[in-house]
Amino acid sequence: MQSFKICRTPELVCRMPTVHEVAARLEEIAPLSGAEEWDNVGLLVGDRARPVRRLMTCLTVTPITAAEAIAQKADLVVVHHPLPFRPLARVTTETTVGRLLWDLIGAGVSVYSAHTAFDSAMEGINDQWARHLGLSDVECLVATIGHEAATLIGAGRCGVLPAFITLAELADLVKSVLSLERIQLVGSDQLSVRRIGLACGSGGSFLEAARAKGCECLVTGEANFHSCLEAEAMQMGLVLCGHFASERFAMEKMAEVLARDFSDINVWASGAERDPLRVR
Secondary structure: OOOEEEOOOOOOEEEOOEHHHHHHHHHHHOOHHHOOOOOOOEEEEOOOOOEOOEEEEEOOOOHHHHHHHHHOOOOEEEEOOOOOOOOOOOOOOOOHHHHHHHHHHHOOOEEEEOOHHHHHOOOOHHHHHHHHOOOEEEEOOEEOOOOOHHHOOEEOEEEEEEEEEEHHHHHHHHHHHHOOOOOEEEOOOOOEEEEEEEEEEEOHHHHHHHHHOOOOEEEEEEOOHHHHHHHHHHOOEEEEOOHHHHHHHHHHHHHHHHHHHOOOOEEEEOOOOOOOOOOO
């Protein structure tokens, strides 16, 4: 299937980009070789030959974001968290995942996810985090096999703040960057920190890697209770800004990048998506 649009020059007719062409650009931004072995990345739903006129980015495909994509007639959803994530024996409306896939496929909406490949990529989510916090001498917490940490292809990031600050001041910086009212901390407010580890999403498992890199603190989205206890035992600071907040901003940036790269496509970041966790 091909789709054409009339260009600004009347005698020219332009072919719309296909799902395959957008996917190829996404693989340049976040090479799939950088994904974790357990992950499910790339084009997960769709027909590579279909034209893309309208594209939505979001953090997660949920009933809310799927409904928005269908209502707004998106041809492609670029999502961070994979759908499906695990292999499916059947696709039926009896499960949430099955119902979402059924609805999206029925509406002709393709789905692409880079997930941990985007986490780990140069200019990926963790790189963007490092830049937002003003870190220098940035390297990976865990380099991808075959790459040195300094190449910035790998999981997590660590780097150095311009000067020592307290854990409380770092928390205020993170809140300011993400426009948050509250975040969670492990450690004394007066803990002095300068070398910082970063891991978007659920990054408590990077605590040991951050300590091995000499970090005084790890900033991540969420960590389980035992990781919090381990940070306390290590006398390391832990800043938890929430899984949603630690990654959603990057999907908004992704929409900007794709809109720039594919000027013929109507691109937007989901306007309906919200953090499912509320604070009262």
